[in-house]
Amino acid sequence: MVQGGGTDAESSDGVTSFACALDELKTRGSTLLVVGSVPEEVYATMSAKMLGDGDASPRRRLLVAPMAGVSHRDRRLEGVSRRTPEWTRIVRYESHARHAAVAEGDAAVSAPDGPVGLDAANVHGDGRATADGRDPLAEVVDGEIIDLGLQIARTIDQFDGIASGLAPAELRVAFDCLPTLLSEYDRETVFRFVHVLGNNVRSVGGMAHFRLPQDRRAETVRLFEPLFDATVELRLDGHELAQRWHFRDADISSEWLSID
Numbered sequence: 001m002v003q004g005g006g007t008d009a010e011s012s013d014g015v016t017s018f019a020c021a022l023d024e025l026k027t028r029g030s031t032l033l034v035v036g037s038v039p040e041e042v043y044a045t046m047s048a049k050m051l052g053d054g055d056a057s058p059r060r061r062l063l064v065a066p067m068a069g070v071s072h073r074d075r076r077l078e079g080v081s082r083r084t085p086e087w088t089r090i091v092r093y094e095s096h097a098r099h100a101a102v103a104e105g106d107a108a109v110s111a112p113d114g115p116v117g118l119d120a121a122n123v124h125g126d127g128r129a130t131a132d133g134r135d136p137l138a139e140v141v142d143g144e145i146i147d148l149g150l151q152i153a154r155t156i157d158q159f160d161g162i163a164s165g166l167a168p169a170e171l172r173v174a175f176d177c178l179p180t181l182l183s184e185y186d187r188e189t190v191f192r193f194v195h196v197l198g199n200n201v202r203s204v205g206g207m208a209h210f211r212l213p214q215d216r217r218a219e220t221v222r223l224f225e226p227l228f229d230a231t232v233e234l235r236l237d238g239h240e241l242a243q244r245w246h247f248r249d250a251d252i253s254s255e256w257l258s259i260d
Helices: 008-028 040-050 145-162 178-184 187-203 219-227
Strands: 030-035 060-066 088-095 138-143 171-175 207-212 230-237 240-247
Touching (some): 008 030, 008 240, 030 187, 030 219, 040 207, 040 230, 040 240, 088 145, 088 178, 138 145, 145 171, 171 187, 178 187, 178 207, 187 207, 187 219
Parallel strands (some): 030 207, 030 230, 060 088, 060 171, 088 138, 171 207
Antiparallel strands (some): 230 240
């Protein structure tokens, strides 16, 4: 494990191992679990970086958040030049809790049969609102967990079709709905949903981060952590945001690092 307190040589080896592990996640596609009870605006700073903030490479960004949790002016999209449906999408989830069992199988996040394309009607290429007042970047899911999964799958399928095949790490997904889903569905249902969604993202070489604002030692975090390629802890060190990464397969943990 890469930890602090070693010699300069050990520290150098740790930095190299960390960089290699991170590059591996970018190359093959990955999912990250972001934990830590930090304020929303603090998480947003880290989330923007994970979405490719300031990255010169082309990125296709998908934000998935509760209905009240994201808007057309989400700060994570500030400075993003490609604010068109071909490059940037938002899924707003208006949940309808159900006590009945959710449909079985991978349909929870599997795209429906048949071609799926962008509805270009009333959509301006610069990302402005349409004549009927719709946000051209957003789709609202008003329903159950299976409906949320289907919409995410459609969007990923659209991005992949537009790009004629997504490049490694081109797709970036921010998923902020874990607390909402866990409050309305049993853990087994949410666990299966996250598992299949993660595989869906990896299948196109994408990178997704899922927020769970709890301590890493919390029972729920420990339950879901094996589903992810790495866990990223966040904390406020005074007024400074710090991060610590734990890579599952590489068995590497970084020191607490500042976020530039």
